[in-house]
Amino acid sequence: MKIGEIAKLSGVSTRTIDYYTNCGLLAVERSEANYRLYPETVLHTLERIQFLKKQRMSIAEIQEILKAGGMPETEVLMEDVIEEFDCLQRKITRLEEQLKDAPIHVKVQISKALENKMAAITALLALL
Missing domain, CATH: 1.10.287 (Helix Hairpins)
Known part of the structure:
Protein backbone atom coordinates (compact mmCIF):
# COMPACT_ATOMS: atom_id res chain seq x y z
CA MET A 1 0.00 0.00 0.00
CA LYS A 2 1.11 3.53 -0.66
CA ILE A 3 1.73 6.00 2.15
CA GLY A 4 -1.55 7.84 1.50
CA GLU A 5 -3.54 4.64 1.89
CA ILE A 6 -1.75 3.80 5.14
CA ALA A 7 -2.41 7.32 6.43
CA LYS A 8 -6.09 7.13 5.58
CA LEU A 9 -6.57 3.69 7.15
CA SER A 10 -4.52 4.41 10.28
CA GLY A 11 -5.46 8.03 10.95
CA VAL A 12 -1.74 8.87 11.15
CA SER A 13 -0.45 11.68 8.94
CA THR A 14 1.81 10.93 6.00
CA ARG A 15 4.43 13.17 7.60
CA THR A 16 4.41 11.07 10.77
CA ILE A 17 4.53 7.83 8.77
CA ASP A 18 7.50 9.23 6.85
CA TYR A 19 9.21 10.15 10.14
CA TYR A 20 8.63 6.65 11.59
CA THR A 21 9.95 5.15 8.33
CA ASN A 22 13.11 7.27 8.48
CA CYS A 23 13.60 6.20 12.12
CA GLY A 24 13.44 2.57 11.02
CA LEU A 25 10.18 1.79 12.82
CA LEU A 26 8.25 0.87 9.66
CA ALA A 27 9.13 -1.58 6.91
CA VAL A 28 8.95 -0.09 3.42
CA GLU A 29 9.89 -1.06 -0.11
CA ARG A 30 10.15 1.03 -3.25
CA SER A 31 8.19 0.36 -6.41
CA GLU A 32 9.73 0.64 -9.87
CA ALA A 33 8.25 4.13 -10.03
CA ASN A 34 9.97 4.89 -6.66
CA TYR A 35 6.73 4.94 -4.65
CA ARG A 36 6.99 3.83 -1.04
CA LEU A 37 5.04 0.60 -0.63
CA TYR A 38 4.11 -0.59 2.86
CA PRO A 39 2.93 -4.07 3.81
CA GLU A 40 -0.45 -4.37 5.51
CA THR A 41 1.30 -5.29 8.77
CA VAL A 42 2.39 -1.66 9.06
CA LEU A 43 -1.13 -0.80 10.23
CA HIS A 44 -0.67 -2.97 13.33
CA THR A 45 2.83 -1.56 13.89
CA LEU A 46 1.46 1.99 13.70
CA GLU A 47 -1.19 1.08 16.26
CA ARG A 48 1.50 -0.22 18.61
CA ILE A 49 3.69 2.85 18.07
CA GLN A 50 0.79 5.17 18.86
CA PHE A 51 0.00 3.20 22.03
CA LEU A 52 3.63 3.28 23.17
CA LYS A 53 3.88 7.01 22.39
CA LYS A 54 0.85 7.59 24.64
CA GLN A 55 2.86 5.89 27.38
CA ARG A 56 5.49 8.60 26.84
CA MET A 57 8.06 6.21 25.41
CA SER A 58 10.81 7.66 23.28
CA ILE A 59 11.46 6.61 19.69
CA ALA A 60 14.58 4.76 20.90
CA GLU A 61 12.53 2.80 23.47
CA ILE A 62 9.90 1.98 20.85
CA GLN A 63 12.63 0.79 18.47
CA GLU A 64 13.93 -1.57 21.15
CA ILE A 65 10.45 -2.99 21.82
CA LEU A 66 9.76 -3.52 18.13
CA LYS A 67 13.19 -5.11 17.57
CA ALA A 68 12.68 -7.45 20.52
CA GLY A 69 9.50 -8.75 18.99
CA GLY A 70 7.36 -6.51 21.04
CA MET A 71 6.48 -7.91 24.47
Whole structure:
Protein backbone atom coordinates (compact mmCIF):
# COMPACT_ATOMS: atom_id res chain seq x y z
CA MET A 1 0.00 0.00 0.00
CA LYS A 2 1.11 3.53 -0.66
CA ILE A 3 1.73 6.00 2.15
CA GLY A 4 -1.55 7.84 1.50
CA GLU A 5 -3.54 4.64 1.89
CA ILE A 6 -1.75 3.80 5.14
CA ALA A 7 -2.41 7.32 6.43
CA LYS A 8 -6.09 7.13 5.58
CA LEU A 9 -6.57 3.69 7.15
CA SER A 10 -4.52 4.41 10.28
CA GLY A 11 -5.46 8.03 10.95
CA VAL A 12 -1.74 8.87 11.15
CA SER A 13 -0.45 11.68 8.94
CA THR A 14 1.81 10.93 6.00
CA ARG A 15 4.43 13.17 7.60
CA THR A 16 4.41 11.07 10.77
CA ILE A 17 4.53 7.83 8.77
CA ASP A 18 7.50 9.23 6.85
CA TYR A 19 9.21 10.15 10.14
CA TYR A 20 8.63 6.65 11.59
CA THR A 21 9.95 5.15 8.33
CA ASN A 22 13.11 7.27 8.48
CA CYS A 23 13.60 6.20 12.12
CA GLY A 24 13.44 2.57 11.02
CA LEU A 25 10.18 1.79 12.82
CA LEU A 26 8.25 0.87 9.66
CA ALA A 27 9.13 -1.58 6.91
CA VAL A 28 8.95 -0.09 3.42
CA GLU A 29 9.89 -1.06 -0.11
CA ARG A 30 10.15 1.03 -3.25
CA SER A 31 8.19 0.36 -6.41
CA GLU A 32 9.73 0.64 -9.87
CA ALA A 33 8.25 4.13 -10.03
CA ASN A 34 9.97 4.89 -6.66
CA TYR A 35 6.73 4.94 -4.65
CA ARG A 36 6.99 3.83 -1.04
CA LEU A 37 5.04 0.60 -0.63
CA TYR A 38 4.11 -0.59 2.86
CA PRO A 39 2.93 -4.07 3.81
CA GLU A 40 -0.45 -4.37 5.51
CA THR A 41 1.30 -5.29 8.77
CA VAL A 42 2.39 -1.66 9.06
CA LEU A 43 -1.13 -0.80 10.23
CA HIS A 44 -0.67 -2.97 13.33
CA THR A 45 2.83 -1.56 13.89
CA LEU A 46 1.46 1.99 13.70
CA GLU A 47 -1.19 1.08 16.26
CA ARG A 48 1.50 -0.22 18.61
CA ILE A 49 3.69 2.85 18.07
CA GLN A 50 0.79 5.17 18.86
CA PHE A 51 0.00 3.20 22.03
CA LEU A 52 3.63 3.28 23.17
CA LYS A 53 3.88 7.01 22.39
CA LYS A 54 0.85 7.59 24.64
CA GLN A 55 2.86 5.89 27.38
CA ARG A 56 5.49 8.60 26.84
CA MET A 57 8.06 6.21 25.41
CA SER A 58 10.81 7.66 23.28
CA ILE A 59 11.46 6.61 19.69
CA ALA A 60 14.58 4.76 20.90
CA GLU A 61 12.53 2.80 23.47
CA ILE A 62 9.90 1.98 20.85
CA GLN A 63 12.63 0.79 18.47
CA GLU A 64 13.93 -1.57 21.15
CA ILE A 65 10.45 -2.99 21.82
CA LEU A 66 9.76 -3.52 18.13
CA LYS A 67 13.19 -5.11 17.57
CA ALA A 68 12.68 -7.45 20.52
CA GLY A 69 9.50 -8.75 18.99
CA GLY A 70 7.36 -6.51 21.04
CA MET A 71 6.48 -7.91 24.47
CA PRO A 72 2.77 -7.97 23.60
CA GLU A 73 1.78 -9.40 27.01
CA THR A 74 3.41 -6.39 28.68
CA GLU A 75 1.60 -4.01 26.37
CA VAL A 76 -1.73 -5.70 27.09
CA LEU A 77 -1.12 -5.52 30.84
CA MET A 78 -0.03 -1.89 30.57
CA GLU A 79 -3.12 -1.04 28.56
CA ASP A 80 -5.38 -2.78 31.10
CA VAL A 81 -3.77 -0.98 34.04
CA ILE A 82 -4.00 2.42 32.33
CA GLU A 83 -7.60 1.82 31.30
CA GLU A 84 -8.52 0.85 34.86
CA PHE A 85 -6.66 3.85 36.25
CA ASP A 86 -8.52 6.19 33.86
CA CYS A 87 -11.82 4.66 34.93
CA LEU A 88 -10.94 5.17 38.60
CA GLN A 89 -9.88 8.74 37.90
CA ARG A 90 -13.29 9.50 36.38
CA LYS A 91 -15.02 7.96 39.41
CA ILE A 92 -12.84 9.97 41.80
CA THR A 93 -13.74 13.16 39.96
CA ARG A 94 -17.46 12.38 40.28
CA LEU A 95 -17.08 11.53 43.98
CA GLU A 96 -15.13 14.72 44.65
CA GLU A 97 -18.01 16.67 43.16
CA GLN A 98 -20.52 14.82 45.36
CA LEU A 99 -18.42 15.31 48.50
CA LYS A 100 -17.81 18.99 47.91
CA ASP A 101 -20.88 20.04 49.88
CA ALA A 102 -21.07 17.07 52.27
CA PRO A 103 -21.05 17.74 56.03
CA ILE A 104 -17.70 17.35 57.78
CA HIS A 105 -18.81 14.29 59.79
CA VAL A 106 -19.58 12.45 56.54
CA LYS A 107 -16.16 13.37 55.17
CA VAL A 108 -14.48 12.08 58.35
CA GLN A 109 -16.41 8.78 58.14
CA ILE A 110 -15.39 8.28 54.54
CA SER A 111 -11.78 9.17 55.34
CA LYS A 112 -11.63 6.54 58.10
CA ALA A 113 -13.21 3.92 55.83
CA LEU A 114 -10.60 4.62 53.15
CA GLU A 115 -7.54 4.25 55.41
CA ASN A 116 -7.31 0.47 54.79
CA LYS A 117 -7.86 0.94 51.07
CA MET A 118 -5.01 3.45 50.91
CA ALA A 119 -2.62 0.82 52.27
CA ALA A 120 -3.59 -1.51 49.41
CA ILE A 121 -3.11 1.26 46.86
CA THR A 122 0.30 2.10 48.34
CA ALA A 123 1.31 -1.57 48.14
CA LEU A 124 0.25 -1.68 44.47
CA LEU A 125 2.24 1.47 43.69
CA ALA A 126 5.28 -0.08 45.36
CA LEU A 127 5.07 -2.94 42.85
CA LEU A 128 5.27 -0.46 40.00
